[in-house]
Amino acid sequence: MSGDYKNMVTRPMKVLFFANTEWYLFNFRLALAKHLRKRGVEVVMISPPGPYGKKLEEEGFRWIPVPMARRSLNPLREAWLLWKLIRIYQTEKPDIVHHFTIKCVVYGGLAARLVGIKGIVGAVAGMGFVFASSSALATMLRPMVRVLLQLALGGKKCRLILQNPDDLNAFVSASIADPANVRLIPGSGVNTDRFSPILKSSASEGSKKVLLAARLLWEKGIAEYIEAAQQLKTLGYSVDFLLAGEPDMGNPNSVQQEQVETWKQAGIIKPVGHVVDMAELLKSIDIMVLPSFYREGVPRSLIEAAAAGLPIVTTDAPGCRDIVENGVNGFLVPVRDSNALAEALRKILEDPALASRMGEAGRSKALAEFDERLVFEKTVEVYRELVPKL
Template sequence: MSRRLLILVNDAGFFLSHRLPLARAAVAAGWEVAVATRPDERSPEIAAAGLAFHPVPIRRFGLKPAGELRTALAVAALCRRLRPDLLHCVTLKAAVPGLLAARLAGVPAAVLAITGSGRTYSDGGLVWRLLQRAIPRYLSLLAGPRTRLLVQNPEDGRALAPRGALAERTVLIRGSGVDLAAFAATPEPPEPMTVLLASRLIAKKGIAVYVEAARRARSERPDLRFLLAGAPDPGNPDAVPEATLRGWHEAGTVEWLGRRDDMARLMADCHVVCLPSQYGEGVPKCLIEGAAAGRALVATDVAGCREVCRDGETGLLVPPGDAGALAAAFLKLAAEPDLRRRLGARARAVAEAEFDVASVNRRTLELYDSLLD
């Protein structure tokens, strides 16, 4: 009899871009896989991928007690009906209600996959500081012997499980992996140097800093190109307004491409992949894809980014929020193409050694097995 896996995630698009390969690997390994998330315009793609889809009332943003309890009760009811052997909660937003649901429904095992601490651990407001103290205690209190905290970088492990039993049940697997065949290393395209930022278009990703850095760099090197890929996200309170994106594009500072699904082609057509995030990431998918494509990386020195963008080895790290330092990094790589290519070659080697999606999926399935043996 096959084992049953329920994946809880707060956004269908994130599941499709980051965890669909894991779900397919689980099916190939004999698991019955179902996915629970909020219904939206992309959720039908889950069923189209051959997976059972179950709508639940989970919000994309924010952590509010009443809302989390409502989600937990709905997920617990779903668990009682589906009787999963393991509940895999993807993102902190899913882990908070999901862990309570697992306990209420008697799910034998749970994996709490943290894909970056994000705003919760970067905002200095009073409410966020309270959450930073409360969440580790909450997770530790509810975690059972077959609960595992799955983190993508050591900083998240220390923040969410600083001590106690859950600290001993923390597992590190860096990122969601990259398809090394799809993102094959190719020679750089002809000059001029082209930089790509592909990301959710929210302020905390450093979008405005990137645009300002592009403006400064182009004031010295007008031939440089700066691409910005991503769709507007009006439902996100941190979203960059579409009018602002269009203004940047029309001014010629950056080329806004909108949503793109051909990331491998985009990276093959650029020289540098950038993510100037201003908060803690897990391990950003755009950076590991850039590394797999053999491109030099430029990123901010924050949790997650430095797991793959290693200063002087695979790319250049700059302080978060520093447009001047970011522009200087771009100009350095434009002036030193041999350095840029060396960084890109090493980035590919690191991707092959540490971020292969097949390896990430295998290790995750081994974690599942260890909890149910």
């Protein structure tokens, strides 16, 4: 038996994760990586440089920085990124590559196909700026990105993971992916032990607390949230409206920090910035809000809120309506309708029994559909379709 053959047989399975930020890998995919490691799989992480790369390494994973700029349209820079990925894939020789977000799916998929990787998985959480925005830049880029996605996701050894049926219909109708190779997995899952309800007294002192937690993009419904907060404050409601998250300088539709400060000075909201421990913050929250028209996948913040037993107010939009059943565990309101948002919040604020029933229903839904252990097993099933020995 040759040495090369022996190494091929005995070496552990290797899965390579590639995302557009190291923050995403740490916050949304670290638990999956740990699950795979427990099964004897080696997991290697790739992303642009950033402070969370060191945190990934502290968790015991190899992390490889790559020169990727999310907003870059420079052909030379993009070609250099593709070449770097090809070299990494040739060196690492992973059994499966798992790419997150559209740009990583495109570049990672092209590199993997050129190298001949056995299993290629693309995960897209929502349609993203190129497909969701009506701006001139997005409109210009859309045809090119569609063709690149078709190339990156072509072949029997490729799988595309989407988070909701609306995105599935969009990708199939645009002929981006073969429906036979698409799998629906609702989000990255949530640790339902860590995110769990706490008993709150209906007669507790102080203001009620409402939270919007998201990247600070206008499409997340930030303006509608501000308008609804102003309405309820004008009507005399004692409510603290919290805004968690930071501007996303990699997105042209980001809310500017100066605007957040203006709202704070006007007494409309209380910004809390980047939240390290969301589970702890949710213990003090009464209602979660996400008035998004972003074309979400399945919003992580709403899954966490449901697991924490909070009533939710969100929009009747893709991804959001996969978490909330209107009138059961929250309310669905029309997109860009601050009046409807304010009215839904008012109903919950005035009816503690309703809030409690909605929270209990949300917790049950999170346990049945969004527990991270369910997501891990569904992901492993996709891997096994491509590499049965896993």
